[in-house]
Amino acid sequence: MATDYKFQGWLGYSPESVKGQMKWDNFEPKKWTENDVDIKITHSGICGSDLHTLASGWGETKYPCCVGHEIVGIVVRAGKNVKGIQVGDRVGVGAQARSCLLPSCLDCSTGRENYCQSGRVDTYNAVYPDGEGNSYGGYSDYNRTDYRFVVKIPDGIPSEYAAPMLCAGVTMYAPLRNNGCGPGKTVGIVGVGGLGHFGVLFAKAMGADKVIGISRKASKRDEVLALGADKYVATDDDQDWIKENQRSIDLIISTVSSEKMPLSGYLSLLKVGGDLIQVGAPDGGNLPPVNAFTLIASRIKIGGSLIGSPGDIREMLQLAADKKIKPWVETRPLSDANQAVVDMEAGKARYRYVLVNGKHAGASKI
Template identity: 55%
Template sequence: MSVPETFHGWLAHDAKAAQGNLQWQSFAPKPFAETDIDIKITHCGICGTDIHTLRSGWGPTHYPICVGHEIVGHVARIGSASSRRFQVGDRVGVGAQAASCLRADCEECSAGMEQHCGKGFVGTYNGQYRESGYWSMGGYADYVRVPAPFAVKIPERLASADAAPMMCGGITVYAPLKKNGAGPGKKVGIVGLGGLGHFGVLFAKALECEKVVAISRSRSKAKDAQAMGADEFIATSEDEKWERKHSRTLDLIVSTVSSPDMPLSGYLRLLRTNGQFIQVGAPEDKLPAIAAFTLIAKGCKIGGSQIGSPREIEEMLRFAAEKGVRPWVQQRRMSEANRSVVDMEDGRARYRYVLVNEDHAKL
């Protein structure tokens, strides 16, 4: 399978790209290393991180940039150091991380926590490879080049359109659910019912939690949450005294929202003694302040979680295939990337857009 010397993708040249001003252009990928693979992209999910990055919401973005880190495609080229793991034609996925230092003396990498590597973390886009100085480019494109350790095989029973948004959106909630004890006998709340939150409900139900509670501002998505498996629904802007009514009912809350106005103290009131609140939504500003006694009185913990390691992604994909977890996706043609980015920003996705490269796959 031949690979072109230059790739093509939807490039952003400034913050206005988030308004639907991406341009389909050629770009030079990082120089090919023997530890790399090239992937012929068939599908790429649209993630909220894409929007934040396009508009430089989390800090200055290195333009021009091709975003997209929920990538599925087929291996088109393999470096000699990667030939034991992959063969040309294998269906693989890439999430939000493209590299880490992978050194034996790195506490995180040696422990299988590559996503927390402080010495060599490179995002799948908007990250700089130290060896070459090239900036990483993502999956709104025809091809992507990444170090092979950060690609994973897709189980046969998972459709590519379903697997793509799991590469970031899915693992972002699966990892904290698993790490913090979600399972039989546990009562779990998921704050926000967007792209991340709907994965939270699906995975919490598949993990056989005793109770899954969807928490949102309004009841507009209550029927959807029920169809996904939620046992209860809390609408914080509509349900009177919801904090008191549901006080001390949840063991774990995973928050996918990212607003400085979120009723954080109210969420913490829902936790039982020794309950945990895990933040995965990343705001462009600060989280609300809370009183110390909100934590002290019940021994609650607040924590955070960032994507997952390649090993965790593989585990999640096997679990999803075994349990039949299927995200709610809307497929769009890769040529419709600009409209899809705008619709994503406007909150129209139900619940994840997946771009399909019409030259490489059927819609």
């Protein structure tokens, strides 16, 4: 089936692309299969993962690379095998585009496709099996993805809100849900930025008794409290922050991606039996060393969490629609992607940039 649209986007050709040197160019999407949908992109969030990938921070990137895995748009083509999605639907794609989906896979068969190790394909900078080609992301006009990793966006969520939820939102929602966030719990969110601000919003929406925002600088205090946090801790500026908050938190979600973070200090904030779940991924993957007695003395645990499954995303979006969650986003034109990436790297986003494709934005149908 011939199409009258081209796959074009902002491509990084080297680690220098993260410095505002992406180039608008054509790319060849994955080979079409009858399980696929083509999406006319209207919105694409900018994620910290995009910057790490453009810079080859998590290993050598497969250049040319089009990043962006917080994609919202309108379906313009659907394969014969596609179920539950049709041309004209407003849909989203998160950080994952494929898994093995085999009944024998312990992860895929139990709704944990995001942990599949045998057939996982990321939305960008990955290679599909069986010669289907490379994956390309959302800083572009169109995206092609297997329908089983495409989710419908509830009517109550504006596209500029939905886009960053598809990665940042679910990256925080999943560990909160999986680790008991709810009534009776005190939850700490370490690193209140693009990821962390979703942690505050979702922890409150899930009914946590108390939510504590934890970041380095006191300058964020008013913003974090305005998001709904009950308390704010500035680890660089608040003297005795460890002593004053010791053993006060049931669950901490850490978004910090630095091997120099005060991890032992964070752990000291946990109650006996508390958990710290790491979602931030430093370049190189290294965390600060932890003394075994820190864990033993308080029966605390360190764990991790990776994005979320398609089922997690659907569940999160419904909660966001029901609770009318409003992330803090700033829209930027897709044509301004290079400058937006530079500004994101400089920490100017409050708290998430969303690229708007001026050619497609406002479209409610094909």
